[in-house]
Structure formats: C-alpha cells, structure tokens
Amino acid sequence: MPRKGMLEGGIMPCIVGTMVLVTGTMLVALPLGVFGAVYLTEYARPSVLTRLIRLSIVNLAGVPSVVFGLFGLGVFVLLCRFQASILSGALTLALLVLPLVITATEEALRTVPLSFREASMALGATRWQTIRKVILPNAMPGILTGAILSLSRAAGETAPILLTVAAFYLPELPKKLSDQVMTLSYHLYIISTQVPGAPDRVQWGTAFVLLALVLGANSVAIALRMSLRRRRKW
Amino acid sequence: MTSAAPAIVALDPRRYRRQRVIDRLVAFVLGLCALVVVLPVLGMIGYLVLQGGRLVDWGS
Numbered sequence: 278m279p280r281k282g283m284l285e286g287g288i289m290p291c292i293v294g295t296m297v298l299v300t301g302t303m304l305v306a307l308p309l310g311v312f313g314a315v316y317l318t319e320y321a322r323p324s325v326l327t328r329l330i331r332l333s334i335v336n337l338a339g340v341p342s343v344v345f346g347l348f349g350l351g352v353f354v355l356l357c358r359f360q361a362s363i364l365s366g367a368l369t370l371a372l373l374v375l376p377l378v379i380t381a382t383e384e385a386l387r388t389v390p391l392s393f394r395e396a397s398m399a400l401g402a403t404r405w406q407t408i409r410k411v412i413l414p415n416a417m418p419g420i421l422t423g424a425i426l427s428l429s430r431a432a433g434e435t436a437p438i439l440l441t442v443a444a445f446y447l448p449e450l451p452k453k454l455s456d457q458v459m460t461l462s463y464h465l466y467i468i469s470t471q472v473p474g475a476p477d478r479v480q481w482g483t484a485f486v487l488l489a490l491v492l493g494a495n496s497v498a499i500a501l502r503m504s505l506r507r508r509r510k511w
Numbered sequence: 512m513t514s515a516a517p518a519i520v521a522l523d524p525r526r527y528r529r530q531r532v533i534d535r536l537v538a539f540v541l542g543l544c545a546l547v548v549v550l551p552v553l554g555m556i557g558y559l560v561l562q563g564g565r566l567v568d569w570g571s
Contacts, residue, residue, distance in 0.1 A: 309544050316541035330545050333552040340555065348551065351558050372551045379548065398514040403530050405537045407514075 278448045279459075286448070288483055293450050294458030295432055295490065298442065301367030301454075302374060302431045307424055309371070310378025317379070318386040319408055338376035343436040345373045350440040362455045366442025373437055374427035381423020385416040418505035425498035429491045435462040445471075461487040 280286035313330075321327045349369030359365040389412050397407040413420075435443075443463035451458045465483045468475045 309547050312541045312544035313548060314545075316538070316545040320538045320541060321545070326546075330548055333549045336552050337548060344555065344559070348555050348559060352554060356558075375548060375551075401515045403514055403534050405534045406530075 279446065280448070288459075288461070288464060288479075288486065290447060290450055291459045291461045291464045291483065292486060292490075295461045295487075297363060297451055297458060298366050298370065298438065298460060299428055299432050301363055302370040303424065303428055305367060305371035306374045306378050306427065306431075310375050310427075311382050311420060313375075314379045314382035314386060315408060315413075318383050319404065319412070334376045334379055337372070338380070341436075342373060342434055343439075345369055346437040346440045348372070349437060354441055360455065361440075361442055361444075361457050363442055363451060363458055364454045366438045366458075369437045369441045370431045370434060373434065374431050377427045377430060378423055381426065382416070382420050385419025385423065386412060388419060389415045415509075418502045421505070422498050422502045425494050425501070429494045432494070433462055433487065433491055435466050438463060461490065 278286050278289055317327065317330065321330075346369065349365055349372075353359045353365035353368050354361055357365075359368075393411050393415065394407055397411045398404075402410070438460055442457055442460070444457040444459050445467055447457060447459050461483055465480065465487060468483060469480050
C-alpha cells in the first residue's frame with residue numbers, strides 16, 4: 278500500500294484499480310461491440326440507419342480521449358449521478374474502445390468464408406443458428422485479438438479516467454462499483470508531474486508495471502490467436 | 512442468402528414459426544446494440560456543445 282502521500286510503499290491499489298476498471302470496461306464494450314458488429318456484417322442492409330451507424334463508428338474512433346473524459350463527466354458523473362466511480366469510468370472507457378471492438382469484430386467476421394454460411398443455411402439452419410454455431414466460433418481468434426488490444430488501450434488511457442474515476446491518493450482496495458480507484462496511468466501522471474521530490478524508482482516502477490501489464494495482455498492475445506488458428510481445419 | 516430452413520421444417524410449421532420469431536428478435540436486439548454507437552456521438556454534440564456551455568465559467 279502507498280504511504281506518506283505516495284512517497285513510500287507500493288502500488289497495489291493502482292494495479293487492482295486498473296484491473297477492476299479494465300474488467301468493467303470489457304464487460305460493457307465486448308457484448309455491445311460484438312453484437313453491433315454481427316448486426317452490421319450479417320443483418321444490416323444498406324440504408325440511412327446503417328450509414329449513420331458506420332459514420333458514428335468512424336467519428337467515435339476519431340474523438341480525442343480527453344473529450345470522452347468530458348463527456349463521461351457530463352453524462353455519467355453529473356447527469357446520471359453515478360459520481361466519480363468505477364461505473365462512470367468503465368462506461369466512459371467502454372465508449373472509447375467500442376469502435377475498436379466493432380471494427381476488429383467486423384474484420385474477423387468477414388474472414389469467415391461465404392461458403393460456410395451457404396453450407397449452414399443449405400442444411401436448414403436459420404440465420405441466428407448459422408451465426409452462433411458457424412460464424413462466431415470461426416471468427417473467435419480475430420474477435421479475441423481485438424478484445425485484448427482494446428483492453429490494453431483501456432488500461433493505458435489517462436484522460437478519460439481523469440474526470441470520471443481516478444483518485445489521487447486512496448491507499449485501499451475498491452469494494453463496490455461506486456468507489457473511486459487509483460489507476461496506474463493516472464498514478465504515473467500524478468507522480469511525475471504533481472508530487473515534488475517523488476523518488477525516481479516509484480515513477481519508473483509504475484511505468485514498468487503498466488508496460489508489463491499492457492505487453493502481457495498483448496502477448497496473451499497473440500498466443501490465444503495462434504492457438505485458436507492452429508485448431509482451424511480450413 | 513436464403514436459408515433452407517423453411518423447406519426442411521415444412522412438416523413442422525410451428526417450429527419454423529418459432530425459429531423465425533427468435534431470428535427476428537435476435538436481429539432487433541443486435542440492431543439495438545449497433546445503435547448504441549450512435550448515442551455517444553449525438554450525446555457529444557448535444558451535451559458538450561449545447562448543454563456543456565452552462566458548466567463553463569466563461570469569465571466576465
């Protein structure tokens with residue numbers, strides 16, 4: 278636990294806070310993103326609505342992360358009265374990674390050959406059965422890769438959580454969704470810019486742990502993708 | 512792409528109808544999930560640009 282205004286002690290609350298926040302983010306972004314992408318790839322016909330959704334995805338991907346922070350502050354913290362909490366932060370980060378998840382999932386779904394769909398439907402499966410039992414399992418490596426890359430992005434972001442969840446100094450672990458948390462990225466920012474006389478080892482240590490976390494997640498993504506691809510029969 | 516399901520379950524119209532209802536329901540839910548992406552964009556335009564102005568102290 279951090280002590281003496283973060284000049285001594287460890288960064289356990291930051292690691293746990295980052296993990297909790299990222300888990301919450303993925304719980305929101307993954308189902309929404311994957312289902313949205315399935316709709317766009319498998320169901321949607323060219324229409325004004327589809328064009329509006331695609332335009333929104335492109336626009337959302339181009340919005341600077343600090344604007345997401347302001348949006349989260351305005352909507353989740355103030356309007357919905359969630360206060361600065363894990364819930365507000367996770368929802369804000371989920372919006373940030375949603376375009377990434379949708380784009381990765383769409384790409385993964387497009388790699389499944391059309392003949393798989395045709396064969397499934399020729400055997401009498403409905404569209405949903407085809408998606409559930411043929412398309413999604415075959416697209417899983419791509420979807421998982423996209424998900425884990427989004428997870429890394431969420432873990433490394435500072436601006437969106439600045440106004441919605443991050444605590445400056447909170448030497449305890451989060452207990453409920455309405456708690457604030459310390460996170461690694463915000464801790465690194467604070468310790469490097471706002472704490473005079475902070476020992477170098479704290480800054481470098483935090484940076485190392487954050488980097489290890491992100492690289493670890495990316496390595497898991499690569500290993501998972503390779504393992505799932507090896508199981509493919511086509 | 513058309514499914515062969517109607518032909519195969521023609522002997523069991525009730526099952527076919529049920530599957531068709533499930534399929535449409537799923538399409539509706541998936542469509543709603545896709546629509547969620549539009550909300551933050553509209554929200555950002557609406558809340559940050561129009562309402563957000565109230566939160567800022569523009570000074571004298």
